[in-house]
Amino acid sequence: xxxxxxxxxxxxxxxxxxxxxxxxxxxxxxxxxxxxxxxxxxxxxxxxxxxxxxxxxxxxxxxxxxxxxxxxxxxxxxxxxxxxxxxxxxxxxxxxxxxxxxxxxxxxxxxxxxxxxxxxxxxxxxxxxxxxxxxxxxxxxxxxxxxxxxxxxxxxxxxxxxxxxxxxxxxxxxxxxxxxxxxxxxxxxxxxxxxxxxxxxxxxxxxxxxxxxxxxxxxxxxxxxxxxxxxxxxxxxxxxxxxxxxxxxxxxxxxxxxxxxxxxxxxxxxxxxxxxxxxxxxxxxxxxxxxxxxxxxxxxxxxxxxxxxxxxxxxxxxxxxxxxxxxxxxxxxxxxxxxxxxxxxxxxxxxxxxxxxxxxxxxxxxxxxxxxxxxxxxxxxxxxxxxxxxxxxxxxxxxxxxxxxxx
Numbered sequence: 094x095x096x097x098x099x100x101x102x103x104x105x106x107x108x109x110x111x112x113x114x115x116x117x118x119x120x121x122x123x124x125x126x127x128x129x130x131x132x133x134x135x136x137x138x139x140x141x142x143x144x145x146x147x148x149x150x151x152x153x154x155x156x157x158x159x160x161x162x163x164x165x166x167x168x169x170x171x172x173x174x175x176x177x178x179x180x181x182x183x184x185x186x187x188x189x190x191x192x193x194x195x196x197x198x199x200x201x202x203x204x205x206x207x208x209x210x211x212x213x214x215x216x217x218x219x220x221x222x223x224x225x226x227x228x229x230x231x232x233x234x235x236x237x238x239x240x241x242x243x244x245x246x247x248x249x250x251x252x253x254x255x256x257x258x259x260x261x262x263x264x265x266x267x268x269x270x271x272x273x274x275x276x277x278x279x280x281x282x283x284x285x286x287x288x289x290x291x292x293x294x295x296x297x298x299x300x301x302x303x304x305x306x307x308x309x310x311x312x313x314x315x316x317x318x319x320x321x322x323x324x325x326x327x328x329x330x331x332x333x334x335x336x337x338x339x340x341x342x343x344x345x346x347x348x349x350x351x352x353x354x355x356x357x358x359x360x361x362x363x364x365x366x367x368x369x370x371x372x373x374x375x376x377x378x379x380x381x382x383x384x385x386x387x388x389x390x391x392x393x394x395x396x397x398x399x400x401x402x403x404x405x406x407x408x409x410x411x412x413x414x415x416x417x418x419x420x421x422x423x424x425x426x427x428x429x430x431x432x433x434x435x436x437x438x439x440x441x442x443x444x445x446x447x448x449x450x451x452x453x454x455x456x457x458x459x460x461x462x463x464x465x466x467x468x469x470x471x472x473x474x475x476x477x478x479x480x481x482x483x484x485x486x487x488x489x490x491x492x493x494x495x496x497x498x499x500x
Contacts, residue, residue: 094494095180099125099168099187099194101143104133106209106257106278107186109479110486111136123175123182125168125193141167154239161192161243169196176200184494189247198250205493208247210254210273212404213264214240220318220350220403224443227317253493255486258405260425274489274499279482280410282473284387287416287466291391293341295376301392306335306456309393309417311343311386311408315361318350319406320399320422323445325364327397330449332374335456340375341389350403390415394462395455399442400424410477413437413469418462420451430477436468 096114098107103126114120115133123137131138144163149156182201187194188209197206216222216234229237248254248265254273256262262273293301301307308331312319321344328340346359354363361377381389390396396417398409405426412419413436421427422442431437438455440447455462475481492499 094119094183095121096490097123097125097172097175097182097185097187099185099197100209101127101164101188101191101193103127103129103131103138105188106211107188109279109281109483110490113483113487121180123180125171139171141171154236155242157240158192158242161195164192165195165243168193169200172197172200184490186490189244189251192243192247195243195246195250205252205496206250207490207493208251208254210248210256210262210265212261213244213266214238215264218402219264220401223401224317253489253499255489258426258429260402260429261404276485276489277410277477277482278407279479279486280407280414280473280477282414282470282478282480285390285411285414287470288388288391291388293385293388293392295339295341296378297376301339301341303392305392305394306338307392307394308338308340308452308456309343309389309396309412310340310398311389311396311412312406313344314347314349315342315344315359316348316351317360318401318403319344320397320401320442321360322364323399323442323448324397325368325370326445327448327452328370328375329368330446331452332371334449334453338374338456342375342377343379343381343386343389345380387411387415390417393417395420395452397448397452398422398427399448400427401442402426405430410473414473414478416466416470418455418465419469420448420455430472431469435465436472437465 098111100107103124104111111122112133115122115135123139125139127143128140144160149159151159182204184205184207185197186207190211214237216237221237222228248269255276256273257277259275262270262275265273289303291303310324315321331338346361354360356363390412396412397420398412399422402425409419419431419437421431421437421439423439424442431439433439438451440451489499
């Protein structure tokens with residue numbers, strides 16, 4: 094097939110499927126995105142510059158839509174050039190979140206368009222207004238609704254969609270859900286796997302090993318969307334309950350989602366100023382190279398994953414694949430994967446005491462933890478591993494390209 098992939102942060106969620114298709118040598122692939130280091134062998138690359146925020150004007154609610162239009166126009170011009178040079182794709186696969194695919198059908202009207210339907214904004218029922226202490230007013234709710242303007246246009250234009258979880262699919266308007274398949278992105282369970290010989294060296298030189306009382310937390314950035322305040326408020330209790338425990342926190346200090354602390358600075362600094370924690374037992378290791386991050390998961394005795402109702406992180410599935418006992422928030426995307434007491438434990442997102450209690454139980458009850466760890470990995474192998482997800486993704490692509498309705 095001739096294939097075009099479009100993603101502002103290429104390859105994004107298409108990393109594995111592009112690699113698998115390219116490895117066959119049977120497809121011509123063109124990737125369109127913003128400047129990136131992604132340069133897989135044998136793949137054509139087209140890059141474009143994001144719009145200058147200073148050029149955006151008009152009502153603040155419409156600025157995301159205006160930026161999306163600018164992105165869509167740039168990509169359409171590149172596609173038009175490809176078309177004039179005789180390149181006709183059998184399928185275009187795109188993430189519509191930033192508008193790049195808005196005008197695909199104006200260039201290739203008869204070419205099937207498959208969208209990665211990651212998130213549809215809701216003022217209630219998802220991340221916004223989830224925290225009782227952080228409620229939006231009517232103006233902000235109206236802005237949240239308006240953020241869907243270009244996503245609605247994208248849904249109308251595409252022939253089919255893929256969402257990684259059932260919950261993320263259900264965020265989309267009911268009239269479009271019948272054209273969305275649920276297929277997770279997939280994690281490489283042959284790489285993310287248990288290793289009883291694994292060790293992890295702390296910044297001060299101490300070495301942690303599988304079997305030690307290691308409590309882990311990992312997120313792209315340390316922020317409320319991923320439950321960082323609740324986790325940190327649980328830490329002093331964990332340290333008191335388990336004198337031999339070491340806590341390792343991986344993640345950066347930027348803000349990926351939501352807002353910075355009201356007083357400025359970082360959420361890490363804000364929480365450390367609030368709490369009394371022993372720096373010799375709580376270790377912030379920043380962003381880790383993937384191999385080192387996996388070693389951290391492999392030595393973990395209790396891994397805490399918290400999220401507001403939002404996009405499910407790959408990190409939770411990777412932790413389960415690595416054999417972690419995951420203490421996860423009882424929020425919809427997590428509840429779709431973790432069944433409390435069977436393949437992990439669920440806790441109230443807003444309850445540091447309950448989080449600490451579950452972590453302490455995990456550290457104290459190795460036999461029960463072993464069964465949960467094994468069940469967690471079995472869940473990944475059955476539903477979320479690349480070996481399962483990649484064939485399903487490719488099957489959806491083949492069906493859409495052929496004009497068939499995917500199973």
